[in-house]
Amino acid sequence: MRHGSSGQGLKPSRLSPRDILRVGAVGLRARRARVVLSALGIAIGIATMVAVVGLSESSRADLMARLDRLGTNLLTAEAGEDSTGQRVKLPKNAAAMVERIGPVQRATATADVDARIRRSDLVPEERTAGVTTQAARTDLLATLGGEVARGSWLTPAGEHLPTAVLGAVAADRLGITRTGETIMMNDTRVVVVGILEPLELFPTLDRVAMVGFPAAERYFGFDGHPTTIFERSTDASVEDVRAVLARTISPGNEAQVKVSRPSDALAAKAATDEGLTALMLGLGAVALLVGGVGVANTMVISVLERRQEIGLRRSLGATRNAIRLQFLTESLLLSGLGGAVGALLGTAATHGFARVQGWTAVVPPWSLAGALAATLVIGVVAGLYPAIRASRLRPTVALSAP
Structure with a gap:
């Protein structure tokens, strides 16, 4: 320095x-x-x-x-309750009425059926394994985007016969691992023709056994009135369809129809x-x-x-x-x-x-x-x-x- x-x-x-x-x-x-x-x-x-x-x-x-795979353009309309607390009945042609809405691409329906399910006739009637019965149209699976794990879905011929397709959970609860096995619905022996993959948007359908509408009317006293309507429309028109869906299904009583968007649950x-x-x-x-x-x-x-x-x-x-x-x-x-x-x-x-x-x-x-x-x-x-x-x-x- x-x-x-x-x-x-x-x-x-x-x-x-x-x-x-x-x-x-x-x-x-x-x-x-x-x-x-x-x-x-x-x-x-x-x-x-x-x-x-x-x-x-x-x-x-x-x-x-x-969501992209399942689609966000699916709406459901369910039967609500009237002023006395009783569940209302949707028109038998509700799905056909919904199909007339311009942007709607597909419409189908399911319905609750009064049929107790048992693994066999040796099982007491009260032991239903928590599995319920629903009637389904043959175009249900295509509308929901579901897939069959084993067997096949209901066909135009099979929907008139005592055959059923089980949801993934229903099959597990009943101990059904392959098609061709039989279960009891009330006193009717029904053949299992298919088992579904889990339905992500509709987990409630995983726990049911589905039969055709004609078979439900013939064997289980079903009156033909649907309980739930499913429809798919174009992505851009979902909200427009949602606004008119209840009124289309039940004119004058739209307050008794509950409209929802299943993908909202994932959102x-x-x-x-x-x-x-x-x-x-x-x-x-x-x-x-x-x-x-x-x-x-x-x-x-x-x-x-x-x-x-x-x-x-x-x-x-x-x-x-x-x-x-x-x-x-x-x-x-x-x-x-x-x-x-x-x-x-x-x-x-x-x-x-x-x-x-x-x-x-x-x-x-x-x-x-x-x-x-x-x-x-x-x-x-x-x-x-x-x-x-x-x-x-x-x-x-x-x-x-x-």
Whole structure:
């Protein structure tokens, strides 16, 4: 260093950004166990937040894919109750009336049938296994977009015969594993011709045995009035059809017809998932805050332990700003280390869980960018006070510290 003519003493030294990073890294390497424990708190918080966002987005993407596959253009109209609490009867030709609505592409119907189901005639009548009977039209499966797991669906010829198609849950409850087996409906022996795959939009149909409308009238005293109407229309006209559906089915008594959109249940599930995601993000933020406190604590202790080092550097010409930058850099490196590890753990957890669930893993780039931003903020906030405290130590006091 050069002395000035007026006795200025040594000129303050200046560190390059590379030197600052190197000095900060040396401080971390000297206390590895403490660094690992402090970074772990940051890592847990970041991993939780990235995993929560990733799993939420993966679940939502899977849900949207299911909605696209099942369709959001399906409406149902069910018979409601009159002023006395009795269930009203929909017109027998309700499905045909709905088909006359311009944008409607398909319309079909089901109806409740008073027929108790038993596995065999050796089983008491009161033991129905929780399976009910419904009449169904032959175009029901095509309208709902359902599939047959085993056997076949009702045919124009078979709907007149004592044959039935079981929902997935109904088959399990009755112990039916293959077609051709028989069950008892009241006192009539009925042949099972098909077993359905689960119907995601209509889980209630998974628990029923379905027979044709003509067979229900012939064998079980069914009066021919449908209970539920299903219709599919063009996507753009769903709300328009919804507005006139009840009035079309039962003119003058539309208040007694309940119209719903089955896909709304899946959409509501997505909204529920969003609320749960917000809660889990809050928990992740708490973990991140705890990690930040751990970083601050580590940096304060580091300042106390390194007072002699700080005094020596100040005596050799290091400026207060250089000391502040050194400890702030240590804090940023410490939180950045935890954030990077947390982002990797969160991404790995998302991919692992999504694979188990059969989802396509989705980790939004903004969640990783947000994790990086959060770690930088935590690093600055946690390291600011220790850095300022270190820069204010007087060289003589620091050097005389035990």
